[in-house]
Amino acid sequence: MRRLTWTLYSYAFLGDFVLLYPVYALLFSDTGLSSWQISSLFALWSVTGVLLEVPSGAWADTVSRRLLLWLGPLLTAAGLALWVLLPSYGAFALGFLLWGAGGALGSGALEALVHDELGRLGAEGRYARVMGRVRAAGLVGVVAAMGLAGPVLALGGYPAVGAASVLACLLAAATATRLPEHRTPAAPGEEGWVATLRAGLADARADRPVRDALLLVPAVGAVWGALDEYTPLLVRGTGVPDGTVPYLLLLIWAGATAGGLLSGACARLGRTGLAVLLAGAALALAAGALLRTPAGLPLVALAFGGFQLATVLADARLQDRIDDERRATLTSVASLGTDLTTIAVYGAYAAVSSATSHAAAFAWAALPYLVTAVFLRGRRG
Structure with missing residues (x-):
């Protein structure tokens, strides 16, 4: 139980401890993007999540959920790195695609892994308590990022903020590999994710x-x-x-x-x-x-x-x-x-x-x- 919960809290904190979050709109504006271009990036981000949300959840029911939970932060890290290394509309759009895909991989997989592992420990009744603390740990990460973004931006500009953000995502991915998972994914040839999706709906x-x-x-x-x-x-x-x-x-x-x-x-x-x-x-x-x-x-x-x-x-x-x-x-x-x-x-x-x-x-x-x-x-x- 202790390994599960503290790994979850660390994963949630690091996943949201991204210093670019409070200032990425400023980065877009300083790069010369118009309000319409910035709005189109937000729309692209949302649409990516919409298109990948359900297929990724069905995939998480047929493969290792832990695998998806460490792949997601890696995709986000790649997208954020693009933003500061090649600041342009195209790089921002590709970064949002990667971020949206990374978020979709973890959505559904995290809740399912937590519920299954608590059930294995005979503690299903603690699901709300544990997930509430997971969400709180993520918000603490957001608050910490908001507090540090200004000073780091003043000291090293967007490259420093970007480097810290990528590092946080890499640490989140490494932390996810420590999550326990005792569920056996479906073997090749068994029920695929499309069939799983149809059955779930x-x-x-x-x-x-x-x-x-x-x-x-x-x-x-x-x-x-x-x-x-x-x-x-x-x-x-x-x-x-x-x-x-x-x-x-x-x-x-x-x-x-x-x-x-x-x-x-x-x-x-x-x-x-x-x-x-x-x-x-x-x-x-x-x-x-x-x-x-x-x-x-x-x-x-x-x-x-x-x-x-x-x-x-x-x-x-x-x-x-x-x-x-x-x-x-x-x-x-x-x-x-x-x-x-x-x-x-x-x-x-x-x-x-x-x-x-x-x-x-x-x-x-x-x-x-x-x-x-x-x-x-x-x-x-």
Whole structure:
């Protein structure tokens, strides 16, 4: 158990301890890319994830999941290296393709490996607690990267930031090789990934509890996952100097980290409890954003904490309802739903914020969570 959990926490931390994350938009801009070119890169990144999400999950049900978990960071490292060695639109696009492919390889495979290994240890009931801490470790990596990116950029420019980012990804890949895996992958000639994919989707159509759990994952995770790209703009809109923005962002991500750490204590939260959690987080998000002052940001942090907690619990509900043979496949189907919904949120956010303000767009983003809360409260099972 100790080897599994601490290797997972290290893997999650290193995978998100990428100093380029907070400054890559600046790199694109300083290279001379227009806003439309930068937006097209984000779209390319999202589409790559959408196209590869489910096939990679089905693949993870037929090959070693640990293999995919160390291949993913290697692809990301290659993409980030391209960004700083050959800064250009073409290199940025290829880098996003590699990053998107690397992320897709790990999506589904990680959750499936963790659930299977906990089951082998007789600790399936600890899944929500462990995955909550994994998500929290990743957020700690994000926060640490945000704190160090500025000083490293000042000392060595983008090459230094890029080198540190590539090193973090390589260390994440090395850490993944230490993950235990006792599952035996399918032998050549046995059920392939296409058949696994078809069988997994058939299970989802035929089993209502599985279908409901699949739908709940994107309903909970997509909106706030998209909003995190716009939090710097929300913070700037409160009137603080640009130099203060990173520190206030740390407050928001500290809230999300706390939400992940609470997942173990809240693992037995039922439908009504999850509905109350989502409704409360939605109201906190709307109120915090509409205050339009730094005093509202603790409410936004509280909301992000609630959404992070709900995301982990939704994933745990899904894992409880699917069998081991289709675990990575159906987890990736849920992630695909999240990716598609996130793209839709990007478009809706752009439309609302262009017509009103970033604060109003954040407030409107609370509405889907209230709808989901009502649905959960009225649904049986």
